Amino acid sequence: MELLAYLTEGNVANFLLLLLRFAGIIAFFPFFENQMINNSIKGALIFWLTILFVPLLDVVPPANWTILRFIVAGLSEIMLGFLASMALQIVFGMISFGGELISFAMGLTIANAYDPITGAQKPIVGQLLTLLALLIALGLDYHHLFFYFVAQSIQEIPLGGFLFTQNYIEYIVKSFASLFVVGLTMSFPIIALILLSDIIFGMIMKAHPQFNLLAIGFPVKIAVAFAVLVVIVPAIMLHFKREFLSAFDALTLLFQAGF
Template sequence: MEFLTLLTEHNTQGFLLLLLRFAGIFAFFPFFDSGLIPVGIRGALAFFMCLVFFPILPEQPLNYDVIHFLIAGTLELLFGFLTSLILQIVLSTLTFAGDSISFAMGLTIASAYDPATGSQKPIVGQVLSMLAILLALQTNFHHLIFSFIAQSLSQIPLGLFTPNQNLLESIVYNFSLLFSIGFAMAFPILGLILLSDILFGMIMKTHPQFNLLAIGFPVKIAIAIIAIIVIIPAIMNNFLTYLKSSFEILEKLF
């Protein structure tokens, strides 16, 4: 009987809008948007989180008609999409760095199927992305997301999200830093590979019988792999720093 008393129009609309907010989060946020997580699992997780967060919903009069409810639901999905862009940009910096390293190493052809995105990606980029996600989860990245959602419920009432100028400017600004930060992460390895190419070019000039494909190419790959092993702690540390900064940006914007 207590459950039946909760089935009012006000509570039903609030629960459905909260479900759409979680649906937008699990559809677009890093890790949760991975193809490795079945859609059914994400849907069940969104429903379960609604049950957990529903008791802390602030009092809000909800009496939408069908048209306004559809608009409110669309805004909730838009909320998840726009807020996820800032975090996706941070993860994309690693992908760009990994692709740049793979290109410099000559491993662009050595691509493998990425089940997370459903496309072919260079191996180095896949390794960096998967390691970044594991480190993010180890540092309670998912807890920060749920904390952000709890904060957003009090700051942005359900169905009343409106993209402001500060949010759009922050997305554009962070997107403009994607390539520069990604290049900075990959620069030590790219510089070492460039130096090895210069040395191999000098050797070929002095010793024309030097077979670059048979000797130089494997040596360059070996040098790059050793450099990646040495540099990867610094790359991951920078990634976690930028990830933390992105959550601070989200807290300021909302």
């Protein structure tokens, strides 16, 4: 009887909107949108988290809700998860873009491998750096930051009332522009070294035309690039850590500023 008394129109609307908020966030956030995670597991996780976070909600007056307004509110909740995930996806995109540049410089663009996370074909170096970045994110208590972000969004953004501001649009545009700059910065040591090796091999071929570039030059370039990659990976991950934490801070500030 207590359960039936709790199932009022306002409580049901709150529960469904919170369910859609979690669905939008888990569907687009890095790691949670992993295709290796079964959809039934994602659905169970969304339902369980919704039950846990329901006590943080306020009751919505039933008289204010119509079917059309509820549909619009549900779409705004899904949009919240999509737009919030963009800032984090851009940070992971920096790592992926830098890895693609490194693979191109090493001549490994043909050596693509299936990425089980996104379900697409990616260069081997880019996929390796992305997996390392994901492990670093989990080491930074990414799951705890995820729960903190949801709790803050519930307190600052009313259910069904999300509207992204111009500040958020400017932040996304600047972050997307920095994606290419940061990716190039991460891969620059290897690109510069391979360019230098190309100049040296060109001078050798000019002095000794019998020098076989395909048999000697490419393996040497790949070996040197891997050696440099091992040295600069800690610096790349440190830069990723800084960008990742700043993205979470920016999300909290931008969403709170809109309300």
